[in-house]
Amino acid sequence: MEMETIEGMNKYVNQVAEKNNWILNKDDLTLNELIDGLVNNKKNYGYQSCPCRLASGKRDLDRDLICPCDYAPEDIKEFGACYCNLYMSLNFYDKGIDYINVPERRPIEKENAVMEYLKSKK
Amino acid sequence: MSAEEIIERLVKEVDGEEKIEENILVFTLSTCMWCKKCKSFLNDNKMKYRYIDLDRIDPNNKSKIIEYLRSKYQSRISYPFLVCEKGHVIGYNPEKYKELLKI
Numbered sequence: 001m002e003m004e005t006i007e008g009m010n011k012y013v014n015q016v017a018e019k020n021n022w023i024l025n026k027d028d029l030t031l032n033e034l035i036d037g038l039v040n041n042k043k044n045y046g047y048q049s050c051p052c053r054l055a056s057g058k059r060d061l062d063r064d065l066i067c068p069c070d071y072a073p074e075d076i077k078e079f080g081a082c083y084c085n086l087y088m089s090l091n092f093y094d095k096g097i098d099y100i101n102v103p104e105r106r107p108i109e110k111e112n113a114v115m116e117y118l119k120s121k122k
Numbered sequence: 123m124s125a126e127e128i129i130e131r132l133v134k135e136v137d138g139e140e141k142i143e144e145n146i147l148v149f150t151l152s153t154c155m156w157c158k159k160c161k162s163f164l165n166d167n168k169m170k171y172r173y174i175d176l177d178r179i180d181p182n183n184k185s186k187i188i189e190y191l192r193s194k195y196q197s198r199i200s201y202p203f204l205v206c207e208k209g210h211v212i213g214y215n216p217e218k219y220k221e222l223l224k225i
Contacts, residue, residue: 030155033155033158034155036153037151037152037153037154037155038153040152040153041153051151051153051154051155052151052153052154052155052156052201053151053200053201054151054176054177054184054188054201055177057181084155084156085155101213101214101215104198104200108198111198115185115188115189117181118181118182118184118185118188119181119182119185121181121182
C-alpha cells in the first residue's frame with residue numbers, strides 16, 4: 001500500500017478502523033487534516049507516527065506512536081476516541097458531541113527517553 | 123543560547139487586530155489537527171499571536187524549548203500549548219481560550 005499518498009493513507013486508516021470495529025472521524029475537514037499529518041510523518045520519518053504527538057524520528061522510540069498508536073484501543077474503550085480523534089467508537093456520535101479531549105496516556109518515561117535522545121543529537 | 127532566545131529567534135508572527143495585549147505564544151506541531159484548530163480559532167477571533175511548529179525545528183532547539191516549558195509551567199507538554207500573560211492552556215480548548223483571552 002502506498003502510504004505516502006493521501007489515497008493510500010486513506011485506505012490504510014479505513015482498513016484499521018474496519019478491522020478494529022471502529023469508525024473514522026465524520027468531519028471531513030478534520031479527517032483530511034489528520035490523514036495529511038500522517039502522510040507527512042510517513043514521508044519525514046518513514047513511519048506514520050501519530051500526527052498529534054511529537055515524534056523523535058527514531059523508530060525504536062516512536063514505536064508506540066505508530067498509527068494506530070498503542071494507546072488507541074484503551075482510549076477508544078474509555079473515551080470513545082483515540083488521542084487524535086481519528087478513530088472513534090461505533091457509538092461515539094450518539095453522545096451528541098463532535099470531539100473529545102483525550103488525556104495523554106503515554107507513559108512520561110517514554111517522553112523522557114525522547115528528550116534524552118533529542119539532547120544527544122548535535 | 124537560552125531557550126527564551128531560541129524561541130524569540132524561531133517564532134513566527136501572525137497579525138491580528140491587537141485588541142488585547144496578551145502576548146499569545148502557541149507551541150504547535152505542523153501535522154496536528156488540534157493545533158490547526160487552535161490557530162483557526164485565533165485567526166477567526168482576529169487575535170495577534172506567535173507560534174512555533176516544534177516538529178519543524180532542529181532536535182537540540184526542540185529539546186531546549188520543551189525542557190524550558192516543562193520547567194516553567196511544571197507541566198507535561200501536549201499540543202497545542204498556548205501561553206499568554208494570564209496563564210496557559212494545554213491542548214485545544216476553545217472555552218478556556220475564551221475565558222483566558224476575554225473573547
